Amino acid sequence: MGGNGKRRWKISFYSRSKPTQTQHQQQQPPKEFICPISGSLMFDPVVVSSGQTFERLSVQVCHDLGFIPTLQDNSLPDFTNVIPNLAIKTTIQNWCDSSGTQHPPAPDYSSLEEIIREKMKFSSPSASSLSKSMQLSPDIRVSERELLKAVAENPPVLFSHANTELPHRVNHFYSSSSEESVIVNTAATPSASPLTPLPLATRPACYSSTSSSSNSIAESETLTVTENPKLSREEDEIVEKLKSLDVRDQEQGLISLRKITRTKEETRVSLCTPRLLSALRTLFPSRYFSVQTNAIASLVNLSLEKVNKVKIVRSGFIPLLIDVLKGGFDEAQEHAAGALFSLALEDENKMAIGVLGALQPLMHMLRAESERARHDSSLALYHLSLIQSNRVKLVKLGAVSMLLSMVKSGDLASRLLLVLCNLAACNEGRSAMLDANAVAILVGILREGGGGDSEVIRENCVAALFALSHGSMRFKGLAKEARAVEVLREIEERGSNRAREKAKRILMMMRGRDEEDEDICWEEVLESGGISRTRYRAGGRNLPGPNSTNF
Known part of the structure; x- marks a missing residue:
């Protein structure tokens, strides 16, 4: 620029050598860009209720054919709801531009149908029968006709008894043990910002491992894989009670499950089976206080183990937990916030939890009367805001002005400042x-x-x-x-x-x-x-x- 030269602009003109077509062909897209069903780069990715991302048309064809595919980890996705995954779509487009790869074209229905019919030939009978109960309408919503059919096949639960009394409730407690906290750093948490290496709890405030006469059992009564070979029979008994039409049996099964998953890691891992999770899911919408509260508290216990976290999200619990945050019993809301905090500790779950709509209910819970709910909601938001897509969502939801207002008033200041750092x-x-x-x-x-x-x-x-x-x-x-x-x-x-x-x-x-x-x-x-x-x-x-x- 002219003048005294105080303002100096560095402008460089250069050309980048374009990679050859051979280099393009050799560069393979990341695994998360590929639809697990079609095996192709996704054109219109969507997140389903169980947390996985698929090509939208793949989900539609599966619906039309009445088929639920078994994934590589032997899990079955839940296609009940789908939400556009704009973050992955943008990332795929950016990768294509930077690698010189052509953007993925819109998939062809007939080609996908041929691929899925081939998969159906090798599917298990259990997967096929499950597929029939998870039919979706063309707009990926359950139609009234299908709801009526489901009601006919599965009559509504008739509760012949309602014992809503819970055992004496344990006092709120926050662990101060060094084993209950961790120093977050970039080495241990790759996605964490190096700006916020502070000690954070690793277990929800609603979880207590202390024993009491009301909510724990003696060490000799605790079942583990190595100490008691009859654990599978215990699981059978619990699942049978959870599926009972009598709310009294449901309560007894949930209290037993909550007790035996409170203290032993081996028990929590062994009992976190698809069969038990499926039975547990049906009790979350219960309007009986004791049933809903104990069901979610049991899920918190199961979620404490790292190997269970992804399995729980893929079993479709996130939409149910969100519903509880919006309209469940007060104590059930405490446990739901704790469950989301525990599940958000796993990096693989963060995007799914945000995409499925948990951010706004968690923001609302920051102003709840319960200190435990506020505590766990703030830490859930901290861990969810470690990834870019959730940060952008929080900004669009107006989180900045809300968090600054709360910090200014001193409410949860130390924790919410961490979210603002992210x-x-x-x-x-x-x-x-x-x-x-x-x-x-x-x-x-x-x-x-x-x-x-x-x-x-x-x-x-x-x-x-x-x-x-x-x-x-x-x-x-x-x-x-x-x-x-x-x-x-x-x-x-x-x-x-x-x-x-x-x-x-x-x-x-x-x-x-x-x-x-x-x-x-x-x-x-x-x-x-x-x-x-x-x-x-x-x-x-x-x-x-x-x-x-x-x-």
């Missing part, structure tokens, strides 16, 4: 937080000392400011306007090790000369997604730019 890691979240005056709010909390649990809150506030400072051309001006320098200098001198390091790096960025700020290779920055693409009016008001999400 949201600040994406362009949409960072832009929304800057628009919502997050810099001034966070600096104000630091200036006031952080309130209760002050040191943790101060650390999390600095971590959120540190996340906001990355790739933002607006942060520097907003931080100066909020007089953040004096607060950050104090933290740099007297704060904890984590807070001091981040405060130091923020101050270094703010002390940078204007020339250094403007000496930017814009092409590289834009390609790396380092700038929040926001446009400005002359008066300083910002207008949101186009969506620049990178999935």
